[in-house]
Amino acid sequence: MSEQQNAWLQALLDQQKALLEHWSSLSASSGLNPETGMFNPQHFSANIQQQLDQLASLGEQFTQQQTASPHQVEWFKSALALFSQQTLADQLAAWKIPDELLQALQNQLHSQPLDAHFQKLASTPFFASTEQLDWQQRSQRGLNHLEAYQQALADYLEIYQQISEQASAQLLQQLNNGELQIESLSELHRHWSNTYDAVYADVISTPNYSQKHGAISNQINQLIAFTNETRDQHIQALGFVSRTELDQVMQRQHKLRKEVRTVKRNQASSDQAALSGLIGDMQATLSNMAAEIDTLKHEVKTLKAALESKEQDSERP
Amino acid sequence: MSGLKFDAELLETEFKELYRQLSTCADTLAKISAVEVAPTQSESIFHYDKLTLNFYPGDRSVSERPSTPLLICYALVNRWYMLDLDAGRSLIQRLNALGVDIYVIDWGYPDRTDRFTDLDDYLNDYLLSCVEQTCQHAGAEQINLLGVCQGGTLSLCFTALYPERIKNLITMVTPVDFHTAENILSRLVRNIDVDLAVNTFGNIPGSMLNQVFRSLSPMKLGPQKTLDLPKQLQTPEQAEAFLRMERWINDSPDLAGSAYREFVQWFFQQNQLVANQLQIGSEAVRLADIRCPIFNIYGTQDHLVPPCASKALGSLVGTTDYTEQAIEAGHIGVFVGNRARKTLPLAISQWLYSRD
CATH class of the missing domain: 1.20.5 (Single alpha-helices involved in coiled-coils or other helix-helix interfaces)
Structure with missing residues (x-):
């Protein structure tokens, strides 16, 4: 250079x-406030x-190696490797156990000093207290979840690795074939993004991806659930209301609310039905009355005619 | 390696331009204090738990306006104001100008007390109450219902359950068949243990759903978006439009646990609506029971709700008056894209008026 x-x-x-x-x-x-879901500068x-x-x-790197074509190929490969690495890191961030969760897990798994436990177990290998057994079982479960998460993450990473490799190979081929003309680093990045997303879209449509994606999501949730459950036990032991107990209360509340709603709707519809019945009766009465009035009118008319005819008769000499 | 056309000089120019854009973009953003959304004036006519029903009166001077009120049922994911993002991008404002009286449901933000709120509550309590309130406020016997995305699926269920209440139904970017080949979202959730997720989180955090949506195009919506941003934020107008959209994207309420569980299991995983197996509350939901006119609008480039997932509706409903309209846009572009903004409001109002 x-x-x-x-x-x-x-x-x-x-x-x-x-x-x-x-x-x-x-x-x-x-004045942009990231707290309100705005853009965070x-x-x-x-x-x-x-x-x-x-x-x-x-x-x-490019300006240092730009002279010869073989160097350009090497540079191009290293550029894609760098993009790929960055992409992988971004993807991984979504599936990393949050630090606070990891801390909570560690606290739970080490909530009693291991040394003391091992010493107790060593001195009384066949007779452990219920409390110790509970702790051991819980620790074992926690470790199993962690191992399952690590396996799921490894499987998932393998897929991402394949996507990156496939995208790199495609881009390299396009460039070698002369299908691509790249005039800036930003353009190179854009081509990388488009190719990566296209390969990714194909891969995520496969049942294999769906399975691996399900596995990593479920394993993270298992870890969080395990931490919640252990925390609940501690909270309950201290005499406070746990999340589970609160949920039970709210579930009962929700059920009651539904019942009240059904009763109200039934009441409204029966009121409506009663009202409709009443209106129907009234309409029938009215229509009967109208018929009676018609009959009466007819009778009055007949009587009137009869009366008039009688009057006419009496007026005749 | 003939395709690489740059050298040190071009790189220098490129970086200088990048920095110039970044600098201008910073200056532009520094001048913006906050951005407002939902500019159209409305009146809140009903509050129930977290939900609010807002009324947007149509222009009374329009002669050929539908007299039946239009109730808009948005999805439980994200917020309704995508339909009223700003004055230039407001489906609500344009429909009002065409004389349409609009009522919009704002579902609010579910909290811990909504953990067990389920689809039965959303349909047979919340949506039904909104329909009743709309009728009462408008002095109408029936309403026109417009459902957006998941809100469209809910609107279909509601219309099947209460056909006598709905005069006309409009569905926009609405998933119906969740098992079509292109439905990536459906494939992603196929192996998720939904019971475990709901039991773990209670309500499902909106941020988690956002992450799922972003993961559908990881580069385009991740590093590439960051790199492109300075170029897109050169003027205050561009910056404000971007910030409004960002606000909408990130304003994603948590989803009530039970409703999420039912929606994912019954619709995404088991495709019960299409399989004629869906039951909400105590009633069977059958699309064949929908006999009112239907206007089904979808985006040809929609990657969240692919066209085939929406178009499946035509063969499943009982109506003989079924209209489809394809918009050349993605899931969001149907509402804010230039082409859609010009044609869609008129198409909706004319379709409604001719069936009023």
Whole structure:
């Protein structure tokens, strides 16, 4: 790398540093509040910094090796490896046991000093107390869950590894065939993203992926459930209301609420039915009355006619 | 390696441009204090537990306007204001301008007390109450119902259960057949132990669902999005539009545990709606019982609800008046995309008016 190239790269990195400091200050001065689900400048700043570092490092490598074609192939492969590594790290972050959960698990598994237990077991190997046995069984279950999680994670990682390899191979082939013309590092990254997502979309449609995805999700949930359960036991032992007990109360409440709703709806519909019946009766009465009125009118008319005819008769000489 | 067309000079130019964009983007964001969503004026006419029913009156001066009120039932995932994101991107505002009276259900944010709220509650209590309130407020015997995404699936169930209440039904980006080949979301949840998830978390955190949606395009919605961002946030208008969408994406309520369990197991895993096996509350839900006119709108590039998952509806319902409209857009583009914004509100209002 020439001194001149070194200088521009250094200048760029300095500029990048200054920019990212500007970004960091933005999160303090801006009215954007990440708590309300808004964009988080600090989070964005950290992410973009990572990516710009990555691109700058690739740029540096490229300018050092740009002369010969075999070097370009090597550089291209190392660029894809870097992207791949980054992608894998991002994907993994979603399936990592949260630190606080790991801490809780450790606390639970070591809630009683191991040494003391081993000493007790060593001195009385055939007669352990119920409490010790419970603790042993719980610890064993916790360890089993952890092992199952690790296995599921390893299986899952293998799939991601395959996706990365497949995406890299595809991109390399396209570039070698002349199907791709890449004019910038950003463009290279975009092609990588598109290819990766396309391969990923094919893979996640397979039953194998669905199975591995189910396994890792379920194993993480098992670990959280195990931690909750142990925490519940401790809370209960202290005489506080546990999560399970609270759930039971709420389930009963929910059932009662449903019953009340059904009663109210039935009441409303029976009121409605009663009202409809009443209206029907009234309508029938009204229609009967109308008929009676018609009859009466008819009778009145007949009587009136008869009366008139009688009057006419009496007036005749 | 003939495809690599850059050199040190081009790289220098590229980095300088990237930094320029990043700098402008920072300056633009520094000027924005907050972004508002849901700009259309409304009146809250009903509150029940966490839900609110909002009324958006249509323009009375429009001569050819449907007289039957339109009730919008949004999904339990994310928030209803995707339909009223900003003045330029508001399906509600445009429908109002075409004279349509609209009622929108805001489901609110379920909390621990909603852990056991199930689909029976959502349909036979919450949605039914909203339909009754809408009728009462509008002085109408029936309503037009518009369901969005999962809200569309719920609307189909409701219409099958209470056919006499619904005059016309509109479904937008609505999954019906959950087992079509392209339904990636359905494949992802196929092997999830839903009982374990609900027993572990109680309500399912909205952030967890967001992570699932993001995982469908990990690069596009992850590192590539970050890298593209400075270029997209050069002006305050661009930045505000982006921030509104971000706010909507991240504003995802937790899902009531029992309702989530039932929806995933019955619809995603067992496809009961299509298999004619669904029962909600004490009643069987049969799509063949839907005999009112249906307008089914789907996005041709929808990766969350693929077109075939929506189009399956046509052959399953009992109505003879079934209309389909494809929009060249993705799941969200159907509501905020340029093409959809121009054509869809008019298509909806005309379809309703001709069946009023």
